[in-house]
Amino acid sequence: xxxxxxxxxxxxxxxxxxxxxxxxxxxxxxxxxxxxxxxxxxxxxxxxxxxxxxxxxxxxxxxxxxxxxxxxxxxxxxxxxxxxxxxxxxxxxxxxxxxxxxxxxxxxxxxxxxxxxxxxxxxxxxxxxxxxxxxxxxxxxxxxxxxxxxxxxxxxxxxxxxxxxxxxxxxxxxxxxxxxxxxxxxxxxxxxxxxxxxxxxxxxxxxxxxxxxxxxxxxxxxxxxxxxxxxxxxxxxxxxxxxxxxxxxxxxxxxxxxxxxxxxxxxxxxxxxxxxxxxxxxxxxxxxxxxxxxxxxxxxxxxxxxxxxxxxxxxxxxxxxxxxxxxxxxxxxxxxxxxxxxxxxxxxxxxxxxxxxxxxxxxxxxxxxxxxxxxxxxxxxxxxxxxxxxxxxxxxxxxxxxxxxxxxxxxxxxxxxxxxxxxxxxxxxxxxxxxxxxxxxxxxxxxxxxxxxxxxxxxxxxxxxxxxxxxxxxxxx
Amino acid sequence: xxxxxxxxxxxxxxxxxxxxxxxxxxxxxxxxxxxxxxxxxxxxxxxxxxxxxxxxxxxxxxxxxxxxxxxxxxxxxxxxxxxxxxxxx
Numbered sequence: 001x002x003x004x005x006x007x008x009x010x011x012x013x014x015x016x017x018x019x020x021x022x023x024x025x026x027x028x029x030x031x032x033x034x035x036x037x038x039x040x041x042x043x044x045x046x047x048x049x050x051x052x053x054x055x056x057x058x059x060x061x062x063x064x065x066x067x068x069x070x071x072x073x074x075x076x077x078x079x080x081x082x083x084x085x086x087x088x089x090x091x092x093x094x095x096x097x098x099x100x101x102x103x104x105x106x107x108x109x110x111x112x113x114x115x116x117x118x119x120x121x122x123x124x125x126x127x128x129x130x131x132x133x134x135x136x137x138x139x140x141x142x143x144x145x146x147x148x149x150x151x152x153x154x155x156x157x158x159x160x161x162x163x164x165x166x167x168x169x170x171x172x173x174x175x176x177x178x179x180x181x182x183x184x185x186x187x188x189x190x191x192x193x194x195x196x197x198x199x200x201x202x203x204x205x206x207x208x209x210x211x212x213x214x215x216x217x218x219x220x221x222x223x224x225x226x227x228x229x230x231x232x233x234x235x236x237x238x239x240x241x242x243x244x245x246x247x248x249x250x251x252x253x254x255x256x257x258x259x260x261x262x263x264x265x266x267x268x269x270x271x272x273x274x275x276x277x278x279x280x281x282x283x284x285x286x287x288x289x290x291x292x293x294x295x296x297x298x299x300x301x302x303x304x305x306x307x308x309x310x311x312x313x314x315x316x317x318x319x320x321x322x323x324x325x326x327x328x329x330x331x332x333x334x335x336x337x338x339x340x341x342x343x344x345x346x347x348x349x350x351x352x353x354x355x356x357x358x359x360x361x362x363x364x365x366x367x368x369x370x371x372x373x374x375x376x377x378x379x380x381x382x383x384x385x386x387x388x389x390x391x392x393x394x395x396x397x398x399x400x401x402x403x404x405x406x407x408x409x410x411x412x413x414x415x416x417x418x419x420x421x422x423x424x425x426x427x428x429x430x431x432x433x434x435x436x437x438x439x440x441x442x443x444x445x446x447x448x449x450x451x452x453x454x455x456x457x458x459x460x461x462x463x464x465x466x467x468x469x470x471x472x473x474x475x476x477x
Numbered sequence: 478x479x480x481x482x483x484x485x486x487x488x489x490x491x492x493x494x495x496x497x498x499x500x501x502x503x504x505x506x507x508x509x510x511x512x513x514x515x516x517x518x519x520x521x522x523x524x525x526x527x528x529x530x531x532x533x534x535x536x537x538x539x540x541x542x543x544x545x546x547x548x549x550x551x552x553x554x555x556x557x558x559x560x561x562x563x564x565x566x
Contacts, residue, residue, distance in 0.1 A: 014526075023509075023513045023518050029510055032521055035518075036506050036520070039519055129527070130517045139526050278517075408562060426543050430536065462550055466553045
């Protein structure tokens, strides 16, 4: 393995390198013993639980045993169920309502496979470097490129956060709850998850909320889906969508943006670091990510199937907003089904608001080199928590201002996510191919082939969108 | 816990630490350090950096092309949204 590039003499930092050395055996151990923080102690407690579970389950044929998996799942499931957010579920709803069962079912599965390829790399990067994504970009590429990358993230995250609160408002609006109260509930949930100052508690509360993304499954079952047609579509990618090329292209982009976005990269890597995962946990981290993909793909497809009755009955859903899907579905899936759909949109908004605001705060803390861990008490890491709550509160406030073009933001957010993804992926690919950083966990040729294919597909989708915008008559034919 | 030997010795292998069967005394810094990798300790991370990588002309060209791509695409998004809000008659 290559040795790391030497730091300039003026740098106050030692040269980091990939290592699995135990801190207690490090030459710096005596110094570090006096510098331990609350964050270190909490992380060590989490590691101790994993160590004990591994020891108890030694010889198990599953990846370290079920109790080890239980302790190590989190970032992967959260990132994918978090990305099944309000605009994503509405994209799936619009897909089902406009095109029924067909091409888009296997297409959504494909987008999740793309997501799996990307997010697996963040697990390795986080577990090996113990540093967040923003920190690694600033470290390896410098401030110039770092700030570009951070700018994309912050813009995309803020727009997405606004759409989450639109979803929260609309979901609870179905039950007659006033917007200001609905948005207040959303903000209160975000605050309550961080109040314990403990990553583990935050993660478990958010996971418990995220599993309610499964509300779309009973809603889909109440729509009595044509399982034979669904199976046929998954195998043959047919029938192909018909209609205005512009609409199809926009939904293709929105469905991709519902699965692969820059915030996911930043979030999962930072969460892996905050959870204290180590290279020996990478297999469990892969399982965690795969579990997230399976759950999120299943729930996404359920949202498509739930809205197929609108397609079958010729309901024009092109101008529908969040709650209107639930209201329009009521004659076919009943009040209970519509209520489940509306609650699902509310839940999707809440979990994503938690995850995305945390993603922004991690990046903010990493760049400012201030405390950036959910294991830190509020008083120790107030800039980190202020960024988290400030971004959520600003988005929540914006949703309540009359006259703000919320429709425009909803239309834009998933498309912006897709367009900002290739540069984010290029940074990720460069980092996971960097032997100085990754050591033996650097990408192999298969991982690179998969990663480059994802970048190419995203660029093709983006160029398709661009051509459709510049030459609209081409796709109107 | 005895203090004349590393607290939580063998903890990384999941073995119960010396002198205890239930848990680990995390008030002892040696126990904490025995569970974390050297680079996981906050103070250690603050003192080290991977440092800038050498950006070859090819990598620079790739990064710049991505930047141009994003800017062009964002302009197209704005055009597209304006069209959606104010459709041509």
